[in-house]
Amino acid sequence: MNSLTYEQVIDEIIKKNGSASLIVLLQEVQSHYRYLPEEAIVLLGKKLEVPLSKIFTLATFYRSFSLKPRGKNIIKVCLGTACHVKSGTNLFEKAQRDLSLSEEEMTTGDLTFTLEKVRCLGCCSLAPVVRINEDTYGSMTQEKLSKVLKCY
């Protein structure tokens, strides 16, 4: 990932995705870099001849996009209604405490973890639920969460 220039990556993405929508292209860029680097999306706009302001709107409107580097492991604490009534917020705050994060800074300094709120993961029967990367954990407790985080 580090050996290719932004230009090479963008060219490849445009080539591979043909006439796909801008959102799909941005999803590809994010999938490659784990976030949307400014340089990359400026280049994307230039090559597609799309105003940069439009790309910036898309990047900031949709929650799945991040303009800041994200951690290797993405922790999603579900705060859907079923998880909320089962103290999902307490779980979220526990994760924040354990990782020394705050509302302003949701990625650990060493880029190991990014903490996100999500509503909802559709696992309501096992509330409260936490997803870390592709692993979904049901019936999560504060104690279990601390233990699970150590595995990553």
Added chain:
Amino acid sequence: MVNVGALERLKEEGMKSLFPSTTKIMVGMATCGLAAGAHEVWQLLTKEVAKSKTDAVLKKTGCIGLCQHEPLVDIIKPGYPRVTYDKVTPEKVGALLEGAAKGVFKKGIMARIDEEEFLLNGTHRRYSKGTLPSTLRSVVPYRRLPFYKKQMRIALRNCGSIDPENIAEYVAKGGYFSLAQVLREGKPEKVIDRIKASKLRGRGGAGFPTGVKWEVCCSAQGSERYLICNADEGDPGAYMDRSILEGDPHSIVEGMLVAAYAIGATRGYIYVRMEYPLAIERMNLALAQAGKEGLLGKDILGSGFDFEIEVCQGAGAFVCGEETALIQSIEGNWGEPRPRPPFPAVSGLWGKPTVINNVETYANVPVIVAKGARWFNGIGTSKSKGTKVFSLVGKVNNIGLVEVPMGISLKEIVFEIGGGIPQGRKFKAIQTGGPSGGCIPKDKMDLLVDFDQLTKAGSIMGSGGMIVMDDRTCMVDVAKYFLSFLEDESCGKCVPCRVGIRRMREIVEDITSGKGSEEDLDYLQHMAEAIKDGALCGLGKTAPNPVLTTLRYFREEYEAHINDKKCPAGVCKPLITYSIMQKKCTGCGACLKVCPQGAIEGKKKSPHQISVEKCIKCGACFEVCTFDAIIT
């Protein structure tokens, strides 16, 4: 000429796969199964089956609805009833397999099935032959379990009984034959008539008559038409669509094919929210399989009808579940709803006539084609035909997915199917319709659930999410929760929603912090009414509903927060203090260990105490106490 040779071949293949001559082991591998640990069970089973050198066959399946009992493993041993083991852990696998090999059925079986009839084609299969083994006599058949007794699975017909990654099994249960029937008849208008006659109404929440929508689109000007499946199930607490996408993706493909043929669309999109990666994976696989068998693409089954479907991934915006915002998203824009008229059926994707329907709506289509409109009319109420899938979650014993004929009462759903409230707590309210709905109190539980009845109580049926709340749920906190959710998800275009919801949330938050006043309640009412009328789209217009219903039915709770500065349910942090009941505390020290602030003191085997100054109200102690000694 329509050629069903491929279907007949797949049907035969599918029947062998559904009923092999050897023991079949099915593991529930939908997202909730996986979250409960099904993957480890699957891996262990794979290993053990290979080791034991039996010819047992291992299959994945979707969700049967009783999600709380996952991981679920079904054993189908030829000649014996089909049995389901629940809450299977890797430790239980050995005994389970041993029992399966010997035909001996151990403890831990949740239910059994003696015989099965396929909904679509009436194929009847008896699992057990001869007398019932004695060890199974005490095991209840599924249809007698309180959870399943009143259910009727139409949209969920295949979930939990087929391998969703196997198209042949879908075909064996009658799948794609409705499409073939429709293509053979060669009359798109007949399809529309049939759906109109069935009185099927959209299952996504709005409940618009599906047949009428298709008809409007069909008669709209223009030659290009599009079809969209709205799989952006954003209501928190609702996961009906996820289960269908993961457990029976082909039912959506077939439903869309029938719809596309009826309206004359050549291209379809399934817009799935990105929070459902397994659903996206299974849907893409299903599309590839269907394409390979000539069920998608050009000249489908030799009929001359062309149709392509593409999966579009959401990017994290609840508002994209609103049809015009969804269209914007597919077009590569941000999800800002458009004013209606024009309606999508007339001017939708790229300005062309477009039909958008929900996942569950499409899942019903092949069944209506196969069994007829009159059959469908026989289910449900006069204005709400058919069944509806609900996700029954929250503070209820039997958490899971429930599909029932419309017209059942809320009481039956919560107390019979749901099995009542756990831990001896009291029922307080049921929240229906997601953020667009409202909270319904105990004295309204006789209301029948359909598209229209719940509006009498100020709520809606919505997409089917039902969250049960007990006496430890604060209704003011619930109102705050929904307002925060919508504040986060508002697109920001119109003033009533963008600013109004935020300001309402600030006022409700003041109330939960003990800073509210009696006048606030009147102002909230004023704001709610104006937002309902003034907002641009459904998100904004229905946003005040949770506040309006909680004000209507739980005003005393608001007043307690305002006048007494108390939260009766013990939830709102600024108004509660954690303390330990000296009589119940055994001094086990579990809470002391987990307190992040060192706020708990006490000697071993003596009642402990919480220091109010140090306590940050994180709830860790409450979580670990097994003596119910911690109160707020």
Added chain:
Amino acid sequence: MVKLTIDTRTVQVAEATTILEAAEKLGIYIPTLCHHESLKPYGGCRLCVVEITKNGRTDLTTSCTYKVEGGLKVKTDTERIRKVRQLVLELLLAEAPEAQGIKDLAQKMGIKESERLKAREHDLCILCGRCIRACREVVGVTAIDFAERGYVRKVASPFFKSSPDCIACGTCVYICPTGAITMQEVDEGQSAQVPGGNEIAGPARIIDNWKVGLAMKRCKKCGEIIAPEFQLEYLRKKVNLKEDHFDICPICRE
């Protein structure tokens, strides 16, 4: 032609006319804010809502976006409408308490600020979107657009840095109803600071909000600003014009 009734008065208008336009024809006043005659209808502020009755059903809709239909019955001043307008202005007065445009509109409609809503400080933008729409639809450069969503939505230049596509035409400044966008004209011989950037020597124009400062070409004859220098230079080279071609503005050249 389409015939409809507005406040019990009938009017006949061409198809594709909006209710707002039809009402104007009858001299009926409907308040607007995000609407502008040179821009496509937006329907964002909701002030222009009216009650329409069609097939026995009554709904509220924005009159700026709704195209007339035969037999439509419209009411422009009912209790429901007044409540919506009252809330919208109460909210906007709290959002931008210093915006004279909003204060004037509220006063005209007899609406006062709400005591319950704490005023936001020092922000004149009410997110009506006129600047963005003008930049996109009229000027055609889309130098600015919305960033974020919901309450925290802002009108922004990309990355909140200097907008690379802005041509400092000043249309956004002109069309903003609250004066939230400011511009500096830098005369020849003077210089000024571009926000977030360097000093720029006149003749130049600075659009503060988008952190843009562009050297402008002035007409040697009438002294009016023609266009940004970089644009004219680009054109001149592309079409191979003489060096002094753009020294005189098009009006003076005639």
